[in-house]
Amino acid sequence: MLIAKTVSKNGSSLTIENFKILDGLQRTYRLHAIQRTIEFALSEHLDPSELLGLSRFAFSRKFSTELRQHSSNTEILRAVLEFRSEHGADELRNCLSKNPQWFEVWTGLTAADEVRKMLILNAGHKPVKTRHQLELLFLNLLPVLRRAGAGKFEIVREKEVGSSQFSKVRAPGEFHFAHLITAMLSFLRGRPVAASTGLVQEVNGASDDEEDATLAIDPELFNEAVRFLVRLEALLEEQHGDLARLWIGREVTLSGLFAGLGAYFAESNSREFPFKKFIATLKANPKALRLSEFESTRNSLDLSKINIGNVNRLAVFNATLSLLHNPSSNLHWRKYFAMEAA
Known part of the structure; x- marks a missing residue:
């Protein structure tokens, strides 16, 4: 399958420029490689009766x-x-020329369309991790996030x-x-979101006017969120030491935190994102988060009885809302x- 910027037709021939092979x-x-090997064998008049008797090493x-x-090898030859x-x-x-070959050529695809095609084509092939699929759907965010970080914010991919x-x-x-993607989705929805096959399918099927499309058209949210995370981590390290690195590095934390911030933003009807308010709250009350108690409580849960991810997300979500209200x-x-956990 090819995607091309321009395609011109002349009778039964197509002229394709600036193409990419999608699948x-x-x-x-x-x-x-096979075609070039055939041409090599014919042009050099290689005699099968002489050469096929050689050992593989020779x-x-x-x-x-x-x-x-x-670009070939001896197995092909x-x-x-x-x-x-x-x-x-x-x-x-x-x-090769006598056997039919099928090519699909697509033009006018957006970056999102290309990713959707790729995910569909991957169905039935080697499984792609759910989080990697989610990243593919939002690759257009990477430049925005990196610019907003101004060198203080590094993004790590699932494949790394x-x-x-x-x-x-x-x-x-x-x-x-x-x-970061699940955090942004959690903010927009005002509830914790987890990376799942269902989420990928839901986002993949969203039309441009649905809420998740906001991710592609509201760079100010991402700029503010990145600046918030940079300031928040620095503040938490100052207040809580190494616990800050663990806490802010977990998906469950960011999902719950941004869900709480998003829910507060929606209910307050404010035009200003609540990131500055959250930072100001922690500066005024350095012991508010009590991350040591968070870790000990989290580690004491009976994993056989609960979904630890969901429990973590919802606990952080409710705690964030509570702190913003009080x-x-x-x-x-x-x-x-x-x-x-009840």
């Missing part, structure tokens, strides 16, 4: 260097010679570090791309975890 790249590359030593120049031995030179010369391990190995200022209060995490 079938490996097969196309292999067909190209055959490889004789041809491997030259075949590399044709051996198959070509076997075909010629059985069917003759004319059949070999025409074997898995989400589940990220909080344990992250450096200050590093954030997981999939975590800035002078200190969070008691046992209360919020008990609410969700």
Whole structure:
């Protein structure tokens, strides 16, 4: 499958410029290698009766260097010679051109359309991780997020570090791309969102006028969110030390935190995002978050009885809302975890 910027038709011929191969790249590359190997075998008048009797080592030593120049290898050449031995030179010369090949050419696709096509084509192939699929759907956000970070904000992709391990190995200022996506979706919906196949399908099927399309058209939200995360991490490290790195590096934390911020933003009918208010609350009340209690309470939960991810998200969500409503209060995490684990 090809995507092209321009396609012109002249009779039965198509002229395609500036194209990309969306699917079938490996097969196309292999067909190209086979064609070049056929041309090499015919132009050099290679005799199958002489060469197929060579040992694999001798055959490889004789041809491997030259075949590399044709992006081929000795296995392809051996198959070509076997075909010629059985069917003759004319059949070999025409074997690719005589067989029909199917090409799809798409034009006018947006970046989102390209990703959707790719996800559909991947169905039934090697599974793509859910978070990686989610990242593909929002690749257009990467430049916006990186510009907003002004060098203090590094984005890590799922293909580089898995989400589940990220909080344990992250450096200050590093954030997981999939975590940022679910955080933004949580903010927009005013409730915690988790990366799942259902979420990917839901976002993938959203039309441009649905709420998740806001991610592509409201850069100010992302600018504010990135600046907020940079300031928040610095403040939490000052107040809580190494616990800050763990807490802010978890997907469940960011999802719950931004869901709470989004819910507060929606109910307050304010035109100003509540990020500054949250930072001001923590500065005025440095002990408000009580991250040590968060960790001990979280680690004491019975994992056999609950969905730990959902419980974490909802606990952080409710705690965030509570803190925004009552800035002078200190969070008691046992209360919020008990609410969700009950």
